[in-house]
Amino acid sequence: MSNAAITSSPGVRALARKELRELRRHRMIVATAIVLPIAFLVLPVLNLLLYEPSRAIGGPDFAVGQAMFCFFLTPVIMPATMAAYGIIGERDQGTLEPLLTLPLSDRELLAGKVAAILLPTLGASFGIYALYMAVVALAVEPPVRSPALDWTWPFGLLLAAPLLALFSTLTGMFFSARSKDVRIAEHLSGLVLLPSMLPVLLIVTRTVEPSVLTWCVFAAAVAAIDAGLWRLVVRAFDRERAISTA
Template sequence: MNTKNIKIIFSKDMDELLSLNIVKFSIIFFPILFLFILSSVLVISFYQIGHMSSIPLSTFPAGTGDIHNIQIFYYLALNYLILLSVVPLGLSTTIASYSIVGEKQQRTIEPLLATPLDDRDLFFGKLLAPLIPTLIASYISIFIYTIIADYLSSSLGKIIFPDTQWIIIVFIFIPSSTALEILFTLLFSSRVTDPRSAQQISGMIILPIIIVFILSLFYYSYEPILLLILTFSVILADVIIFRIAVRLFDRERIITRWV
C-alpha cells in the first residue's frame, strides 16, 4: 500500500468531514451525552453500594461468596465502560456515510478514480478518516469516565482503572469494532445505488454482531484471556472484511450508477 496516497485521502476526508456542522455536532454531542448518562449512573451506583447492607444477598448470583464493595463497583464500572464503546460505533457510521455521500453529491468520484490511486489505498484512507476523529472523541469521554470511576473507587480503597481489561477494551476492542462498522459501510457503498442505503444496510448487519460482542464482554470481562480472544476475533473480521471490500469494490458499478 502507498502510505502517501492513504495520507492524502485521509487528510482530505478529515478536512471535508470536519467542515460539516452535523459531523462536528455528532462528534461533540454524542460522547458528552453518553459520558453524562453513564457517569451519572456510575455515581448513583456508587452511592447505592454505600448502602449495601440494604441490598439482599439474593440479588447476586448463587455462589458469589463474599463480595466486597470495591468488587461490585468494579464490575459495574467495567460494564458501563463497555456500554460507552457504543458511542464510536454510532458516530463512525454517521461520519463514514457522509464521506461517501459527499463524493456522490459533488460528483468527485470519477475524477478521483481517474487518478492512479489504488483501490486499497482509497479504502484504507476512507477507513481512517471516520475512524480517527471518532476514536479521539470517544477516548476523551472514556478518559473522563475513567477519572470519575477512579476518583469514586479510591474512596473504597483502590484505583480500579486502567487494568488489563480496560486496556483491552479501550485500545483493542473499540478501534477494531469501530473499524468493522466503517468497513461494512464502505463495502455496501460500492454495491448499492444510493450510498445512504449503505449506511442502513451496514448498520442492520453490523449492529447485531456488535451487540452480541458487547453482551459477551459482560460475561467475559473478568477473564482477560477470553476477552482477548473475543477482541482478536473482531480484528480478524476486520482483515477479512477489508479484503472482501477491496475485492468487491467495482469501479464500473460506481461509475455507471453514481456519476
C-alpha cells in the same frame, strides 16, 4: 503493495487529510461526532456518580459493565455515519468521477477514507474514556470505583476499540460502495453492527469473564473478521458501478 505500504503512501495521506477536512466541514457528521461521545460520556458517569447500592439493579460490577458498554459502543456507532458518506457522499456532490481519475489504486482510495474515519473515532473514544477514568478516580464512591478502575477494562478497550472501529468503518464503506443512498447504507450498516455487539455485551455483563485472555481472543476474532471484511470491501468497490449509479 502491502497494507503497511498502502497506509504510508503519500497519496493515501493526502486523501486522508482531504477527508478529515471534508468531515470537519460536514455539519451532520460534526454533530454526530460531538453529540454521540458526549452522550456516551455523560450517561456512564452519571450512572456511577449516582450509584446507590440499595436501589441499584445488580451490584457495582453490573453498573460498571453498563458504563463500559457505552465506551465499546462509541467506536462502533461513530464511524457508521462517516463511512456511509465515504463513497456515496463523493458521488452525491459530483466529486467521485474526478477522484477516480487520480493515481490511487482501489486499496489506496479505500485506505485513505478508512484512515480519515478511524482517527477522529479513536480520538473521541479514548478521549471520553480518559475523562471517565479521571471522574471515576476523583469523584466516584469506593464500592464502584474499584471495579471501574480494574485495569482489564482499559486493556480491553485499547485492544478492541481500534478493531471494532475498523469493523464498523469497513461495514459502512461496503454498503456505501454498493448503495445508492446514504440512508440506505446507514440502515444496512446498523443491521450488521448492532447484532455484532453481542459478544461485547456478554463480556461487559460478565457472562463471559473480562480477563486478558478473553480480550485477546475477542480481539483476534475481530481482527480476523476485519481482514476478511477489508478484502470484501476492496472486491466490492467497482469504479464503473460507483460512477454509473449516480
